[in-house]
Amino acid sequence: MDTSPSERRTEVNTSTLGIIGTGMVGAGVARRAVDAGLDVVLSNSRGPETLAGLVAELGPRARAATPAEAARAADLVLASLPLAAHERLPRSELAGKTVIDPMNYAPKPGWRIPELDSDELTSSELVQRHVAGARVVKALHNIGPRQLLDLCRPAGAPDRSALPLSGDDPAANEEVTDLLDVLGFDAVDLGTLAESWRSEPNTPLYAFPYVGQPPSGLTVPELVAWVQGAPGVPVPAALVKDLAAAAVRGPAGFQM
Template identity: 55%
Template sequence: MTTIGIIGSGNIGSTVARLAVAAGHDVVLSNSRGPHTLQDLVSELGPKARAATAAEAAAAGDVVVVTVPLRAYRDVPVEPLAGKVVIDTNNYYPDRDGVFEELEDGSTTTGELLQKHLPQAHVVKGFNNIWAGHLGDLSRPAGSADRSALPIAGDDEAAKQAVTELFDSLGYDTVDAGPLAENWRTQRDTPVYVSPYGAYGQLPGTQASTQVVREALAAAK
């Protein structure tokens, strides 16, 4: 099984950690406030989870999930992520993150920003289009008729294959949205953002099949 490093242990990070532990993976969690603030979560997750610094989580992970506010992406450690597959969950909310002119004018995407910050890593956009509550609720074993799919985007085919295999173990099919330049199709206010999985804040979620996700990606303007 794989070790999953998690940089940022909020709603998405903690949900991914729960799914990963349930699938048999080891998890190394970190946040901006220090390992001591994660003891309750680690205790809940059990012996396959431990808390660490961001640099330690980056170094320990075979795959590393970066799930921090976009404004903090430059704080993600660079050297320990060289050569690694990095899943970028970030979304751009100007009210929270401040204005990024290069995102406002469409000259780049959030995934490309993180890839530029981590030039030796293999960044794959994922987990950014689903509410954490639905992410935890809709996980299903492989072959289930009511399995949902999540979109990914990335520039490295081997990295996307690694993420596809990880998502499969966590209970999700995958739809390839193309390179990082196309990850705007999965960002906020697009057809594939949150709504295919049900209403935000409401459980249970709604199945979003690979066909539903593929059509929503194609409908993005």
């Protein structure tokens, strides 16, 4: 189910985005959402009072809350926790909501998920299993906050970038497509959550198309820092489709 940029509308059927988790991804999406005219309800595991600085920076469209309150406040919720903390998501408050999942699997010594290592599940299927009453859509996981701000463009702009999404519920996919449109991006629907691996780490569609070729000889920490700070490179919808089609499923999670 591909999305035609020329047919996208520039409205979203909610004026409020709930955000659970305010690390780089959550804060970056919040900034872009506020700039695009949406209200945001921010939350983290440490309490609303710890978000006073970010709320002040974002202005009157932002307020802080608990994760449960952020889930109740919006029909569309960004769950930007580390994947290792996904079981902290408030299941009852997210029931009936569309949950955007930007989480990626990053196994480390002492913490691995056998179902992901064996490719029995994708990470988003794992999240969907936890929040069974919600409608999970994988999105906003393969682009960094700097590039999210650099690459947003009005609908129809010749250098507008596209982002992939995957989900099992067509109506939820459409909601997230509309949100991406408001944030300044076209969307390419890659199919169900079972196909979301096509845009996860270690695939051609993850991160690097939006920043270009990194310098050679970087250590892993240097590479991560370079990607986080690199200016955005436009990625059209046709290229997103081609890169997704070229993906070959290998070991799950970051493999550096």
